[in-house]
Amino acid sequence: MRALLSVSDKSGLLPFAQGLVAKGVELVSTGGTARMLRDAGLAVKDVSEITGFPEMLDGRVKTLHPVVHGGLLARRDLPEHMDAIKAHDIGTIDLVVVNLYPFRETAAKPGVHAEEVIENIDIGGPSMLRSAAKNFTSVWVIVDPSDYAKVLDVINADSDDQTLRTLLAEKVYAHTSGYDAAIAQWFAQQRGEPFPDRYPLSFEKQQSLRYGENPQQRAAFYVEKPGTGLGALVQRGGKELSFNNLLDLEGSLLAIEPFGDQPACAIIKHTTPCGLATGTNALDAYKKALACDPVSAFGSVIAFSVPVDVAAAEAISSLFVECIVAPKFADEAVEILVRKKNLRVLEGKASWPAGTMDLKRVRGGLLVQDRAPAPSEPAQWQVVSSRQPTSQEQRDLLFAWKSVASVKSNAIVLVRDGATIGIGAGQMSRVDASFVAVHKATSLGHATTGSALGSDAFFPFRDGIDQAAAAGVTAIVQPGGSVRDAEVIAAANEHGIAMVFTGERLFRH
Numbered sequence: 123m124r125a126l127l128s129v130s131d132k133s134g135l136l137p138f139a140q141g142l143v144a145k146g147v148e149l150v151s152t153g154g155t156a157r158m159l160r161d162a163g164l165a166v167k168d169v170s171e172i173t174g175f176p177e178m179l180d181g182r183v184k185t186l187h188p189v190v191h192g193g194l195l196a197r198r199d200l201p202e203h204m205d206a207i208k209a210h211d212i213g214t215i216d217l218v219v220v221n222l223y224p225f226r227e228t229a230a231k232p233g234v235h236a237e238e239v240i241e242n243i244d245i246g247g248p249s250m251l252r253s254a255a256k257n258f259t260s261v262w263v264i265v266d267p268s269d270y271a272k273v274l275d276v277i278n279a280d281s282d283d284q285t286l287r288t289l290l291a292e293k294v295y296a297h298t299s300g301y302d303a304a305i306a307q308w309f310a311q312q313r314g315e316p317f318p319d320r321y322p323l324s325f326e327k328q329q330s331l332r333y334g335e336n337p338q339q340r341a342a343f344y345v346e347k348p349g350t351g352l353g354a355l356v357q358r359g360g361k362e363l364s365f366n367n368l369l370d371l372e373g374s375l376l377a378i379e380p381f382g383d384q385p386a387c388a389i390i391k392h393t394t395p396c397g398l399a400t401g402t403n404a405l406d407a408y409k410k411a412l413a414c415d416p417v418s419a420f421g422s423v424i425a426f427s428v429p430v431d432v433a434a435a436e437a438i439s440s441l442f443v444e445c446i447v448a449p450k451f452a453d454e455a456v457e458i459l460v461r462k463k464n465l466r467v468l469e470g471k472a473s474w475p476a477g478t479m480d481l482k483r484v485r486g487g488l489l490v491q492d493r494a495p496a497p498s499e500p501a502q503w504q505v506v507s508s509r510q511p512t513s514q515e516q517r518d519l520l521f522a523w524k525s526v527a528s529v530k531s532n533a534i535v536l537v538r539d540g541a542t543i544g545i546g547a548g549q550m551s552r553v554d555a556s557f558v559a560v561h562k563a564t565s566l567g568h569a570t571t572g573s574a575l576g577s578d579a580f581f582p583f584r585d586g587i588d589q590a591a592a593a594g595v596t597a598i599v600q601p602g603g604s605v606r607d608a609e610v611i612a613a614a615n616e617h618g619i620a621m622v623f624t625g626e627r628l629f630r631h
């Protein structure tokens with residue numbers, strides 16, 4: 123048996139190669155890999171010895187040779203194939219271990235030159251992988267170091283495992299297609315094209331999930347790059363994450379994102395906040411967020427923008443919560459939280475990798491758009507009412523604008539002192555969203571007089587303003603842009619409401 127080893131990620135290779143040698147397997151290898159094996163005392167043939175060609179062009183050509191590909195691709199069951207390779211003095215290669223130049227990692231290096239990225243496009247590696255995987259019934263092909271042990275076990279047992287061989291071949295084509303997708307993405311980025319003719323995508327499975335949105339739906343969680351985004355969160359307690367937990371975690375992080383390092387807490391149900399607040403610390407923000415709608419907070423997902431201490435953990439532990447996510451937890455806070463067996467505790471900063479687009483599946487297709495930018499700041503706004511907002515109103519308007527961004531459309535939030543007091547989410551009309559926000563606030567005992575209102579899109583009619591005025595709202599932030607803006611502004615002026623236009627819409631579907 124002859125094995126060809128050519129790897130960039132050399133982890134775990136040595137014990138595997140030692141195992142092969144112990145079983146009498148002949149090793150052939152390329153430059154750096156051969157050096158590493160020789161340094162460890164193993165007998166290795168250079169690829170150039172079998173091809174009769176030196177490695178050349180700075181390693182661009184090492185294994186691209188009929189002796190290699192003939193040895194991999196010849197069908198052992200076809201006498202004509204075996205005769206052909208024999209006639210050309212080509213020996214079979216029965217096992218290939220290849221992992222590729224680190225293209226993604228190189229392309230992600232800050233300030234990297236295009237030349238370096240291009241040199242990390244592996245050519246010979248994918249070619250060998252594809253040849254070996256095509257002939258998988260006769261050739262072992264390993265692209266993932268975590269498969270070394272499984273293959274060595276089969277070889278050591280002098281047996282075969284066609285199921286494993288098939289799986290390894292599948293892994294190869296999934297790997298090389300993902301590798302090529304990353305290269306295509308890089309080229310598109312280089313020419314500043316966010317929407318190339320073919321949209322290259324490749325995701326890796328992070329975990330199987332028990333079920334999807336409903337128990338009758340199968341599901342799994344895939345990540346774009348391992349260890350980034352939600353995949354970067356470390357679970358410090360609680361049972362396995364569910365599909366809906368992951369969706370709600372995304373909603374919760376979206377909700378606190380606009381507040382940066384300011385202590386903020388978002389309580390999420392069905393991906394929309396049922397309470398969102400800033401405060402002096404984690405506990406204060408939590409109390410204010412919970413007060414918005416303590417009924418809906420049952421079974422929620424909670425996100426914090428700041429570390430969770432013992433005081434906050436103790437307060438949360440009296441509520442039934444599905445997940446809690448924060449950049450950090452005090453160890454004693456974790457101890458308190460994990461006493462609740464069902465509460466998943468997730469630690470870390472789960473940011474979106476730079477340049478990621480927003481993708482939404484529709485039947486037979488994919489909608490691709492920029493991710494929503496951070497909501498605008500008052501410097502970009504325009505006061506359109508005769509009355510200017512007071513400084514307190516201005517603070518609440520900013521909070522309202524930042525918080526309405528994460529509420530499902532049509533969305534209206536009522537706000538007071540840096541906290542939501544009423545949220546109207548996912549309504550089919552804006553006037554209904556206003557009605558729900560006021561109804562939620564008053565039915566849960568919040569005084570709406572003197573509150574500020576945020577609307578994710580313009581008011582098409584004055585009815586929403588009249589309704590807000592009746593509830594005692596004194597300041598409104600909304601995009602503006604309706605054909606009836608004049609009527610809407612007149613309504614605000616009639617009621618003495620301060621109104622600002624942001625000039626941008628914050629739909630969330």
Ligand SMILES: NC(=O)c1ncn([C@@H]2O[C@H](COP(=O)(O)O)[C@@H](O)[C@H]2O)c1NC=O
Nearest residue numbers: 152153154155182184185186223245246247
């Ligand atoms: N050019 C070739 O013929 C070629 N054959 C194998 N490689 C790659 O060279 C790397 C290993 O190189 P080394 O053994 O020199 O450290 C592997 O990632 C392998 O995929 C090649 N490099 C790039 O295409």
